[in-house]
Amino acid sequence: MNDSVSNAALGALTAQLRIIPREQHSISRKDISAGALRVLYRLNEAGHAAYLVGGAVRDLLLGGHPKDFDIATDATPEEVKRLFRNCRLIGRRFRLAHVVFGNEIVEVATFRGHTDDGSGDRHVIDGRIVRDNVYGSIEEDAIRRDFTMNALYYSIADFSVRDYVGGYEDIQRRELRLIGDPVLRYREDPVRMLRAVRLAAKLDFRIAPEARAPFEELGELLLHAPPARLFDETLKMFLAGNGLKSFRALEASGLLVDVFPLTARALAFRGGESFRVLIEAGLASTDVRIAEDKPVTPAFLFAVLLWGAVRAQAEREIAKGVEPTLAWQRVSHHVMDEQAKQVAIPRRFGIVMQEIWTLQPRFEQRVKKRVFRLLAHPRFRAAYDFLMLRAAESPAVVELGSWWTQAQATPHEVLAQQLAGNAAPATAAAPHALEPAAAADVASAEVPAAAKRRRRRRRPGAGPQTASE
Ligand code: ATP
Ligand code: MG
Numbered sequence: 001m002n003d004s005v006s007n008a009a010l011g012a013l014t015a016q017l018r019i020i021p022r023e024q025h026s027i028s029r030k031d032i033s034a035g036a037l038r039v040l041y042r043l044n045e046a047g048h049a050a051y052l053v054g055g056a057v058r059d060l061l062l063g064g065h066p067k068d069f070d071i072a073t074d075a076t077p078e079e080v081k082r083l084f085r086n087c088r089l090i091g092r093r094f095r096l097a098h099v100v101f102g103n104e105i106v107e108v109a110t111f112r113g114h115t116d117d118g119s120g121d122r123h124v125i126d127g128r129i130v131r132d133n134v135y136g137s138i139e140e141d142a143i144r145r146d147f148t149m150n151a152l153y154y155s156i157a158d159f160s161v162r163d164y165v166g167g168y169e170d171i172q173r174r175e176l177r178l179i180g181d182p183v184l185r186y187r188e189d190p191v192r193m194l195r196a197v198r199l200a201a202k203l204d205f206r207i208a209p210e211a212r213a214p215f216e217e218l219g220e221l222l223l224h225a226p227p228a229r230l231f232d233e234t235l236k237m238f239l240a241g242n243g244l245k246s247f248r249a250l251e252a253s254g255l256l257v258d259v260f261p262l263t264a265r266a267l268a269f270r271g272g273e274s275f276r277v278l279i280e281a282g283l284a285s286t287d288v289r290i291a292e293d294k295p296v297t298p299a300f301l302f303a304v305l306l307w308g309a310v311r312a313q314a315e316r317e318i319a320k321g322v323e324p325t326l327a328w329q330r331v332s333h334h335v336m337d338e339q340a341k342q343v344a345i346p347r348r349f350g351i352v353m354q355e356i357w358t359l360q361p362r363f364e365q366r367v368k369k370r371v372f373r374l375l376a377h378p379r380f381r382a383a384y385d386f387l388m389l390r391a392a393e394s395p396a397v398v399e400l401g402s403w404w405t406q407a408q409a410t411p412h413e414v415l416a417q418q419l420a421g422n423a424a425p426a427t428a429a430a431p432h433a434l435e436p437a438a439a440a441d442v443a444s445a446e447v448p449a450a451a452k453r454r455r456r457r458r459r460p461g462a463g464p465q466t467a468s469e
Contacts, residue, residue: 036069266308275308299352
């Protein structure tokens with residue numbers, strides 16, 4: 001079996017069926033969602049083949065709880081739609097049926113073929129599939145999937161598991177292998193390299209040596225992957241509960257540089273160690289939030305992943321004499337644009353991400369008016385959480401973090417009194433590399449002498465805060 005798999009270009013690949021009967025595997029119907037069971041039974045009663053497939057079968061065999069249940073059938077999408085009132089057809093590249101039960105959506109896909117039948121429905125450019133909508137047999141459906149562990153079919157007719165590519169054994173051995181020749185399969189779809197890294201990290205699988213070997217040579221194919229798809233894959237890597245593991249695996253795979261080049265470079269530079277601590281702390285706390293069912297946002301994630309680059313570039317600009325607020329805004333913009341060429345960052349997240357960055361130097365301005373303005377900023381909480389992550393950068397940042405923790409716990413009137421009493425010293429007490437000029441803080445303190453200076457310094461429209469407020 002293995003020989004025929006690894007020798008074959010996909011078209012020539014032959015599937016060999018192994019049936020694992022119910023009494024020999026651990027999948028029980030009680031672990032399958034009610035919606036998925038209804039779809040499976042209904043298709044079956046209507047005379048169609050109906051299987052649970054993909055990640056759900058894999059996860060069930062590993063004792064996990066799948067987050068979604070995908071179904072494969074020989075019924076066409078139109079036939080599926082006729083069987084279910086609560087069904088809509090979606091997708092252009094692949095037509096799929098979604099059957100909706102309350103908040104559960106069961107995805108039903110018709111077996112997909114892998115040979116061009118001349119209908120013009122399949123397009124390959126430079127070995128890459130760009131459109132693939134040919135229906136096929138279950139064997140064809142199995143071998144066009146990515147990894148052997150993802151190509152198992154649980155039959156509702158006899159509760160057996162059908163294995164055409166040796167996936168059952170690979171799951172027992174906890175080994176990730178590609179179906180067919182890894183080089184061809186990665187060339188066809190480079191994102192499979194990221195999927196391999198992500199799934200192996202999540203499941204604690206070993207990536208088979210021949211599946212790992214092409215990364216070095218083929219990694220740069222990811223530079224041409226569609227940015228929107230890389231955004232989706234990024235969320236699956238880092239915002240699905242296994243962010244820290246995924247990050248470590250991605251870095252070890254050598255592929256980080258192909259997806260997040262600025263991050264990889266910042267990690268290699270001076271200050272890279274504290275940046276690594278920040279990334280790891282950020283991802284670990286994100287994983288905890290997800291485990292606790294708390295919301296997470298891509299904006300914060302991207303702010304974490306790109307901070308090393310933003311910080312280094314802002315420091316350089318400021319050292320060259322660029323006014324700090326302006327430097328932070330420019331650099332934030334620039335870093336976002338650079339990264340978005342590779343991984344799309346939807347605008348609504350990009351804006352928040354930049355705010356998190358540009359608010360960082362403002363934590364250093366601990367004078368009354370600015371303190372209250374920052375506390376009331378809609379992005380204060382995210383920016384403060386981010387500041388706390390930066391603890392490894394320097395003792396000054398730790399001190400700053402404690403100050404703001406304290407400030408939030410202090411009643412407003414008390415805080416106002418404290419700040420009125422020691423406006424100047426409070427700011428000067430924490431000199432910090434990010435913004436050497438403490439003069440700006442003093443300028444806006446609400447003491448008569450400084451008020452005069454402030455008016456002189458802030459030209460209309462050039463106020464440092466206007467852009468982020
Ligand atoms: P997850 O736990 O992240 O959902 P998954 O394996 O279910 O993992 P999905 O993206 O939900 O991943 O894909 C469902 C199934 O579709 C996979 O198990 C696999 O069989 C197939 N598949 C997904 N992406 C590809 C791809 N790029 N190439 C070939 N087959 C794929
Ligand atoms: Mg899935």
